[in-house]
Amino acid sequence: MTIGEREQLGRWARRRKSSQALALRSRIVLECADGHTNKVVAARLGISQPTVGKWRSRFVEHRLDGLVDEPRPGRPATITPEQVEDVLVATLESTPEHATHWSRTKMAEKSGLSPSTIGRIWKAFGLQPHRADGFKLSNDPLFVEKVYDIVGLYLDPPESAVVLSVDEKSQVQALARSQPAFPMMPGMPERRTHDYVRHGTTTLFAAMNVADGTLISATHRRHRATEFKKFLATIDQNVPAGLDVHVICDNYGTHKHPTIKKWLTAHPRFQMHFTPTYSSWINQVERLFAEVTRDLLQRSDHRSVQALEKDLREWAKAWNKNPKPFIWTKTAEEILASLGRFLQRIKDGGH
CATH class of the missing domain: 1.10.10 (Arc Repressor Mutant, subunit A)
Structure with a gap:
């Protein structure tokens, strides 16, 4: 060389x-x-x-x-490699004047190429300047230990114990659409008004058994430590007395309140496992919340909080008739390796 x-x-x-x-x-x-x-x-x-x-x-x-x-067979390229490189460099390493990102039109004006050519170059290299995804990395000093702890509960649960994924879906709104919806017809989707009247909120407390997918749930108008303690008592009543209870939950302040610590001391079969900060993805109950949002809440039309809470209870009963556990497959080592590769890409992209 x-x-x-x-x-x-x-x-x-x-x-x-x-x-x-x-x-x-x-x-x-x-x-x-x-x-x-x-x-x-x-x-x-x-x-x-x-x-x-x-x-x-x-x-x-x-x-x-x-x-x-x-080079590939076919008509000789009319765009030189240097022009392609200039477009890629400008797209990835600069922004247009008075704008946050490039559009095909702006890049065409800068490069002298046509907007369609810019679009083909971006497509070939997997570039989408109009899109932006969000992320949040955990700053928890015990991140690795917590990942091993929770993934261990998913993949190798302890004997004579039940593992529950627990969280609250707060601020669930009872929304009444301002006009009746137009029903779906052949060739036309259901149509709903974008405006609505708010009739109050409730909080859905959920504890999902990670082994069989069964759900323990309750609704409360607020989500303070008092309500969380009531929900722990509900769990205590529904789990057979001979089993230990491992609760996976996030770092929300009510979960660590002195009231809760006192209750846990009086109920030693309960063991709390806290997820790392900014890591709700590791708590399986979040997947269940996505299901209830899609099935019930996304197109809901409730004239009162009571009606909303009734539908939430009915949804939970229907879920428990045919529960579907979410199967966790990745080991802690695979998760940490994946995060390591992501961090490496961030590092490489910034230097």
């Missing part, structure tokens, strides 16, 4: 955001040039050995040109 080739590969590998495929290929070749075997390079970069072998061979045969995707 010449000095010039190494310098060019280094520039490609260090590119902040754009052309990550080319950056990865450059890192493969640089690792190989340092004398590492395909197996070692694959392990270091988290890829397969055939991938390492492919790009090592391509570089040996075609040098730097071998790392660029091969």
